[in-house]
């Protein structure tokens with residue numbers, strides 16, 4: 096125990112500022128670590144006691160907001176979800192996420208990644224249900240069984256952290272490719288019984304830079320911190336689009352106040 | 356967005372994309388990434404071989420001497436090694452390719468379910484990993500056998 100108390104590691108942090116004429120380099124910091132210290136804890140320690148100008152982005156510190164993604168010892172990871180003791184290394188290298196434009200230090204620009212997500216129309220569309228409701232008594236709800244929910248639940252756990260996007264070898268060369276996050280969200284709504292608009296999303300992803308550029312390298316599922324398994328969603332979606340696997344989707348029944 | 360507008364915009368570091376360099380290193384993300392890398396590499400190699408093969412066999416139209424001098428090319432040590440590579444790559448590409456036809460149509464990857472820590476993604480399951488290993492193993496066996504025939508007695 097006492098041995099553990101005084102352990103120190105070296106944190107190598109990628110530094111650059113694209114708004115200044117600043118060439119990129121690494122700054123080294125010594126940080127004390129405990130068994131439970133995360134990479135984010137270590138970076139915050141650096142900001143408090145060594146160099147407050149290190150640029151990082153974070154919020155929840157508990158793998159929920161998806162903002163602290165970075166490359167840690169070569170692998171896209173969440174800083175708040177990566178314990179230094181698990182890395183089994185005395186040097187921890189923090190770099191910005193690959194495949195994202197860089198802003199400053201470890202902070203990258205997510206606008207293109209988010210726009211791919213938005214392109215998938217990531218919300219429930221159902222032409223049987225009116226969106227504009229004036230009278231509360233017209234509100235309806237969908238009935239779904241637990242089995243119906245299990246078909247898409249894991250994909251809905253995505254926190255849009257972008258780790259999958261930075262691990263994908265197709266994204267690395269093709270900015271127009273939607274990437275694993277967006278494509279697995281297309282599957283998430285395709286598998287959701289409350290949504291009945293599959294053709295619109297099929298048309299969006301069935302194009303030259305679309306879903307067929309995925310060759311199942313599986314790296315997205317290796318790095319995903321939430322168990323989304325985007326590669327699974329994408330391959331299942333391909334099967335549906337090819338007509339090779341049945342889509343057993345039952346559109347959920349509507350429950351209104353009147354027919355209860 | 357305009358968050359990153361400056362004149363260095365177009366250099367590769369700022370766009371952050373790994374580009375072809377990301378593709379070249381298959382060692383970082385497990386066996387599925389190796390499969391992806393090898394499938395492409397072997398596919399391209401076979402394409403080169405196929406073009407060469409058509410050229411080789413078409414020499415027959417120039418008479419039997421032209422054909423024989425082509426055949427002599429494959430009787431050299433380099434030619435033997437090249438043919439052994441053709442045997443290995445075609446075995447791997449075919450076996451793994453058949454596996455990929457299934458997986459990329461959503462077969463054999465398991466079903467979505469409730470994710471529980473430590474989140475073992477079902478698409479990276481051991482049946483599929485074994486498929487990659489078997490393809491590699493068969494490629495090695497085929498190359499060994501090919502090597503024995505080519506370099507063995509009377510080769």
Ligand code: HEM
Nearest residue numbers: 309310394395398399401402405448449452453455456459
């Ligand atoms: C029975 C034999 C074969 C099977 C089952 C097969 C299967 C496949 C499959 C499933 C893919 C797509 C993999 C992916 O999605 O990344 C593929 C890609 C490819 N194949 Fe084959 N193939 C065979 C023979 C050949 C031959 C003879 C050639 C060369 C003349 C060839 C050249 C290629 C190339 C260039 C690619 C593209 C690789 C890539 O984009 O990653 N294949 N093959």
Ligand code: SF4
Nearest residue numbers: 253254256257259319
């Ligand atoms: S699929 Fe996983 S890795 Fe990709 S953005 Fe969502 S939570 Fe992050």
Ligand code: FES
Nearest residue numbers: 155156161163175
């Ligand atoms: S700080 Fe929210 S995911 Fe890491």
